[in-house]
Structure formats: structure tokens, C-alpha cells
Amino acid sequence: MTDPLVSAAEAMAIGGARLDGAEIGFAWSLPFIGLLLSIAVVPLLAPYFWERQFGKVAALWTFALLLPCAVVFGLRTTAAQVLHTFLLDYLPFIILLFTLFVVAGGIRVSGNLVGTPATNSALLTFGTLSASLLGTTGASMVLIRPVIRANQDRHFNVHVFLFFIFLVANIGGSLTPLGDPPLFLGFLKGVDFLWTLEHMLCPMLFVSSVLLALFYLIDRLAWNREAPEVRAKSAVTREISIEGLHNVLYLFAVALTVFASGIWKGNAAVPIGLGIELPASGLLRDATLILISLLSWRTTKSSTRVENAFTWAPMQEVATLFAAIFVTMIPVLAMLKAGHDGPFAPLLGLVSTDDERPVNAAYFWLTGVLSSFLDNAPTYLDFFNLAGGDAQQLMGPLASTLLAISAGAVFMGANTYIGNAPNFMVRSICEERGIKMPSFIGYMLWSGVILLPLFAVFTWLWFL
Numbered sequence: 001m002t003d004p005l006v007s008a009a010e011a012m013a014i015g016g017a018r019l020d021g022a023e024i025g026f027a028w029s030l031p032f033i034g035l036l037l038s039i040a041v042v043p044l045l046a047p048y049f050w051e052r053q054f055g056k057v058a059a060l061w062t063f064a065l066l067l068p069c070a071v072v073f074g075l076r077t078t079a080a081q082v083l084h085t086f087l088l089d090y091l092p093f094i095i096l097l098f099t100l101f102v103v104a105g106g107i108r109v110s111g112n113l114v115g116t117p118a119t120n121s122a123l124l125t126f127g128t129l130s131a132s133l134l135g136t137t138g139a140s141m142v143l144i145r146p147v148i149r150a151n152q153d154r155h156f157n158v159h160v161f162l163f164f165i166f167l168v169a170n171i172g173g174s175l176t177p178l179g180d181p182p183l184f185l186g187f188l189k190g191v192d193f194l195w196t197l198e199h200m201l202c203p204m205l206f207v208s209s210v211l212l213a214l215f216y217l218i219d220r221l222a223w224n225r226e227a228p229e230v231r232a233k234s235a236v237t238r239e240i241s242i243e244g245l246h247n248v249l250y251l252f253a254v255a256l257t258v259f260a261s262g263i264w265k266g267n268a269a270v271p272i273g274l275g276i277e278l279p280a281s282g283l284l285r286d287a288t289l290i291l292i293s294l295l296s297w298r299t300t301k302s303s304t305r306v307e308n309a310f311t312w313a314p315m316q317e318v319a320t321l322f323a324a325i326f327v328t329m330i331p332v333l334a335m336l337k338a339g340h341d342g343p344f345a346p347l348l349g350l351v352s353t354d355d356e357r358p359v360n361a362a363y364f365w366l367t368g369v370l371s372s373f374l375d376n377a378p379t380y381l382d383f384f385n386l387a388g389g390d391a392q393q394l395m396g397p398l399a400s401t402l403l404a405i406s407a408g409a410v411f412m413g414a415n416t417y418i419g420n421a422p423n424f425m426v427r428s429i430c431e432e433r434g435i436k437m438p439s440f441i442g443y444m445l446w447s448g449v450i451l452l453p454l455f456a457v458f459t460w461l462w463f464l
Helices: 026-045 047-073 075-104 117-151 158-167 181-188 195-224 228-235 247-263 280-299 302-307 313-328 330-337 345-351 360-373 376-386 391-395 399-415 421-432 440-463
Strands: 108-111 240-243 269-273 276-279
Touching: 026 047, 026 313, 026 330, 026 440, 047 075, 047 313, 075 117, 075 247, 075 276, 075 280, 075 313, 075 330, 075 421, 108 117, 108 302, 117 158, 117 195, 117 247, 117 421, 158 195, 158 421, 158 440, 181 247, 181 376, 181 399, 195 399, 195 440, 247 280, 269 280, 276 280, 313 330, 313 421, 330 376, 345 360, 345 376, 360 376, 360 399, 360 440, 376 399, 391 399, 399 440
Parallel strands: none
Antiparallel strands: 108 240, 269 276
16 A cells, blocks of 8 residues: 555655656656566466566566666665655555455454355455455455355366455445545545545446346356366355454454544654655554554464465565565656656546546546556546646536546556555465466456456446
């Protein structure tokens, strides 16, 4: 989760130099594009190499940006940009993910759940509805392991986890600022806490209902193809137990901590040099989250995590790859922030008419497509500011524009594995448990066939 108070693209001038998106060329985005292509292609062509060397590949593309940046802008400016991103963007993001990963990993739902179409649909529905309270990461980490266990004996089960990513890891977080980082950013910028519930409820219900209905149909067809001995297990009486239930309280503590950091209006900050200051609210939030993770670790029986197949591998992969993503996307976000003065001006010109009226369909798709490959929180903020940046106007006369930006950032995070952090974590946990998930491109084929037509219908119903 990107820090709500700042964006990496807002790095200040250091020593008279700055990374100005209006002055740099498109070539500065090549390391980011190269990293994305590596994530997409290398696991497909050389899975064994990627499994062991993904950290080196990520480091290669990171230095492909940092070395030229140090030569052109100077070592001091480059260091300030990276430190700014690391401390104010990446570190809060990874601390929140780490806390949710640890806490949710201490909740074990055991029993003899069988992944029938009805059971799977019920689990996905519950996860979709809970994501706005627990956050998409919290809901995903709590439910992914029970869903895996329920479907572990099925031969045709990959679609279950893809729809899990669509619904629980993304679209379900639409209704409150706690659900997804972009909406929390809007809350910090003055959008009322209940605005998202009022305006996003119908879009979320429409999109999620269509997806759940489509999922049930696909899962029913897949279930009918299962072996008779697999289907016979559905007749067994269900017995379910939950271990580590106290961790649910920790999840609510995480949500309250993030919420409190957003409503704290104090300006206190801790200077650390190079013109960078750490907001006191962010420091307190991160310290509290770390404390919650330590309490969860100490108060949860080790046997619960062992039986939950809890390992650090998914967290390690996410932390490594997203560190590289956060650094290499700095110039991309700077160019996007430059608006009509930057390389993306032709695209941004699509969001308004000649008489300066917003084109809401364009806001939805541009915010969404960029959120599919960039961090959706700063992307949301950039389009929020492009639409005027006045929360009162955006909640009033421009409510449809704010809806388009919000829906694009949240919904289309489901388009790729890197569109939202829980996507990658779910994929990593599934693969660790022996489920052969689609490649980066394979996943995009699924999302392209299922989600893009649905988003087109949604655009026609709401913005045309």
C-alpha cells in the first residue's frame, strides 16, 4: 500500500535538480517496461531459472535505471529519489502486507470443506463482501488457504483462484477507504468516508454479481468433469473449526490503525536528511503494525501456522519484486504527473473535451489501464488532481468523474498479477501449494476475456 501522504512522483528538488516528468523522455520508462516483460516472459520460458534468480533479474532492471539516473541527475538527487520512495512509499506498503500476511497466516480454517460450485461461490461471496472491511490483502490472506484446501482434490480448479483474485483481491475492496489504497488516498484528500459506499455500491454489486454468476456456471461445468470419487465427497457432512480466531481481532486492529493514521491531521514530521521528512502519523502507524504482527506471532500456536502451511516464500517474492517495481516506476509516475506537459500528454488529452468537460469513460479506462501496471494509489491521485483535485467538486457536480477514477483504479487492478499486491501473493501461495497458475500473459488472457467485456458493459451503463 502506497503511503497515503505522499507519492514517489512528488520527490522534491535536491541541490537544484529534480526528476521532472515534463523534461525527461520516454526512454526513462524502459527499465520499468523491461521489468514487467521479465515478470511476464521469463517464468514462462525458464521457470527453474526464474524461481532461483528472480531477485537478480529485479536488481538488474533496478540498476539499469539507477546508474543512468546517477550520471544524468547526480548521485545526491538519485539517492534522495530512491530514499524518498523507499521510506515513504515502499516501506509502509511492505509493512502493511507483512502484518496482514503474518496475522492472516495465523488463522486456520480446518474441516472437510469440499469445493463444490455452491461452496466455492459462498466462499468467494463472503470474501468479496469482507474485503471492504479487512482490506483486499487481509481478506485474501484469511481465505486463500481454506479455498485451496477445499479444492485440493479437484483436477480442474485453477479458475477458482483466478476468480478469487478478481473478486476478493480487487473488486471486493470497493466500498470503503479501508478496502483499497486508492480509496484511502481519496479519503485523505477530503472525500467523505461514506461517499464510496454510496456511489460504488451499485457498480460493485453489478460487476461482482456478474462475475459470481459466471464463476458458478464455469465451476459447475468443471465440477461435472471431475472424477466420481471427487464428486462423491460432497455428500459428507461438513465439520468446520477455526484456530487462531484471536487473529481476527488483530485484523480489525490493523484496519483501525490505518484508518486512524488517515484522520490524524497533525503536521509533525521527523527530518532524516536529503530534504526528506517522515510524517509522525506514518511512523506511529508503521510501528503499531509491526507491534501487531509481533503480537500475532507470539500469541499464535506454532502448530497452527505449520498446519496452515505457512512459509515466508510468498512474502519474499512479493517484497523483492515490488521493491524493483517501486523504484523503476518513479520516472513513469513523474511523466504521468507532468500531465499535458509530459510524454503522456496525447493520452491525457482524451479525458476532456474541447470545452474542458470531463470524458468519464476515458477517465475510467485510462485510470484502469495504468493501474493495471502501475501502483494504483498514485495513479488514482494523479487522475484525481487532473480532474481538479477539489474533493467537494468531485463529490458534487463531478461525482461521475470521481466514480470513474475510483472504479478504474480498484476494478482494473485485477487485470494483471501486479495490478494489486494481493494478486501476486495469492498466486505465490497457490504455486507453493502445487497449483499450476497461469503465466503473467496467461493470466492476462483470462482477465482480458472475462473482465474487459464486463468493464465495457459497465462503461456503457454508467458513463455513456
